[in-house]
Amino acid sequence: MGNIYEQDLDKTAANYAVLTPLSFIERAAAVYPERSAVVHGKLRRNWGQTYERSRRLASALAARGIGIGDTVAAMLPNIPEMVEAHFGVPMSGAVLNTLNTRLDPDTIAFMLNHGEAKVLLVDREFSALVAAALGKVDHPVLVIDIDDPEYTGPGERIGELDYEALLAGGDPQYAWQPPADEWNAICLNYTSGTTGNPKGVVYHHRGAYTNAISNILEWDMPKHAVYLWTLPMFHCNGWCFPWTVAARAGVNVCLRKVDPQAIFDLIRSAGVTHYCGAPIVHNLLINAPEAMKAGITHKVHAMVAGAAPPAAMIEGMEQLGFELTHVYGLTEVYGPASVCAQHEDWAALDVGERARLNARQGVRYHLQDAISVLDPETMQPVPADGETMGEIMFRGNITMKGYLKNPDATREAFRGGWFHTGDLAVMYPDGYVKIKDRSKDIIISGGENISSIELEDVLYRHPAVLAAAVVARPDPKWGETPCAFVELKAGASATAQELEAHCRQHLSGFKVPRQFIFGELPKTSTGKIQKFELRKRAASTAAIDV
Structure with missing residues (x-):
């Protein structure tokens, strides 16, 4: 016989409903049918x-x-x-x-x-x-x-x-x-x-519902907020x-493509209060002509993900009167699932120290169960010393069901009862997480993920290429761009322009390397290419080790 709290206390239509974000539009239409929903x-x-x-x-x-x-x-x-x-x-x-x-x-x-x-x-x-x-x-x-x-x-x-x-x-x-x-x-x-x-x-x-609510909580997003769609809905x-x-019951201010003039015009005319984007979006606004930025008198809340916001971005946002929130996540956790929650006493610090604190990927979203940095072999937490490396892992409602038609990948991603992000990080004494490297060889350019392995596969198809390795290179506009190191076959020749044209035949334009560097690639005694050495050459660590 069960305990007394299990007797005659069942789920019924009166006391239980499934969580779905579809209920949000039903309520908005019932309570605020005449309130603006879409501007385009x-x-x-x-x-x-x-x-x-x-x-x-x-x-x-x-x-x-x-x-x-x-x-x-x-x-x-x-x-x-x-x-x-x-x-x-x-x-x-x-x-x-x-x-x-x-x-x-x-x-x-x-x-x-x-x-x-x-x-x-x-x-x-x-x-x-x-x-x-x-x-x-x-x-x-x-x-x-x-x-x-x-x-x-x-x-x-x-x-x-x-x-x-x-x-x-x-x-x-x-x-x-x-x-x-x-x-x-x-x-x-x-x-x-x-x-x-x-x-x-x-x-x-359930995950879509809980992450939608978490977005509200992380931003203290008010009723009838005016949201500008700078972030792709795809x-x-x-x-x-x-x-x-x-x-x-806010306002969706639609925007077909990111354009600084259009963004500032809409912030003024539509009274935009919130928008999200990769670092490139915020940098475009910061570096826009002063005349374009004039006339914004209300507070605008901005959310950034991808590469950590450097001091120049934080300072530029403050000069615009925009409040910047740094979030972190992956497709598998519905986008952002952690936030660098700011403390009031940070405001008294100089911009360099604020940038150091805000560069961290932070703490779990309100309705995510947990974020941790674990040793992927032992599945034990690393010391919270800001130095010991481990892998960022999530678990909770804001985590995918799994990978479609790919049970092996799903099992591996959830090994040990956590979602393995593949991002290597440290945990600070205050419980904040900070990425130190990426184990998945992913380059984040303009908010889009680019696989270095995919690019290398294309380069290897060129008849003149003996060896190739692609790493991230810091870029002031895109955050990171692909940089290709290429070793040619003996007696073969190829120019950067030829390799670029070759890549464009097989890749989307944004994935094509922006720089090609020719020469013998550093390798281990077993012939493995030493990517860490190439990252040093490309100064790619500066993009993630702020």
Whole structure:
């Protein structure tokens, strides 16, 4: 017989509901139907209208047989339809797969095949890219065109149906149901693969809900906050901010691409209070002409992830009147899952010391269970001395279900009851974590992950290349860029321009090395390339050891 607290005290519809971020838009529309929800060029929509359109989308998908276990992909910039997809797709029971608009056709085709996408929402700007990818997809995909009036560039409609026509056939009062289990999948996001193809990271409703709430708590984000979409919504579902903004009945200020003039104009005209981005976004604003920055009189909260913010960035943000928060995470933990929580007494310190403190990856998000630095072999915590290296590991609700169709990788990632990030770090006496190196050979450039191994594989395909190694090189604009060290075969010749052209044939543009250095590569006695020596030559350690 169980204890007294287990007797006749069961879960019922009256006292238990699954956690899902879909509840946020339902509440926003019920409580604040007339409050602004979306700003995009001349377009203005309130929460009542946005909820109605999301329900129409869910209804139209369901009418076409899309439901639980199906994947709906989206190749979209930060436009209103992308906001609606974050609600309408999971309302139908399906899983949303947001695609990186900077990828090449082969990679997109792999994702559509691996995720078994049945529907694909496509913005006209990316129609040629998608058309090339679809030629390599092994199953039928219903393509829906989105013709954003703010886009005036080239691009043809390639779909069977227009998005507005799709919504017109949907029910604005569609009686969507929350998932039967909060563990059900809500989104699929692909990593930048370190070896081979990218891995499909599966998010659950509970994780999306808890990270969205954590975003509010880390920022003390107020009701009706005005959020500017400088961060791509395709990147970890915009760090869960489509759901965060709905929870606060805030305003989604959409932006197709990052442009300093447009950002400052929107901060002034729309009253933007919050935005996120990689270091490059903040540096663009800091280094903009003074006239462009004038006239901002209200407090703006900025969130940065990727390379740690240096003193110049912190000082530049302060001069703008922007408050900067440093967060850390990975695709597998829904974007940010730790924060460098600032203390009031830090404000009295000089900017150099504040930069040193703010450069740390910090402490766990409110609703993440734990972050720690462990010895990956013994799975024991390293001493909190700021010197002993270990691997950053997470566990808790803000952690993926696992990798789609990859049980071996999932088991390895969760070995020992923790999610292994692959990032090497130290723990300070105050419990704050700081990255010291990256064990996954990942280069973070402009907020995008680039696999050095992928680049090396391409370089080895060139007939003149004997050996190649790629490391990160500090870059004032992008944070880091790939730097390739190349050893040519005896009697062979190749120029940097030739290797760059070769790489562009096989890689997305942002992955192509910015510098090629020729010469014999340093190796161990067994022939292993000594990357640590190359990092010294490229001064890449400066990018992460602030």
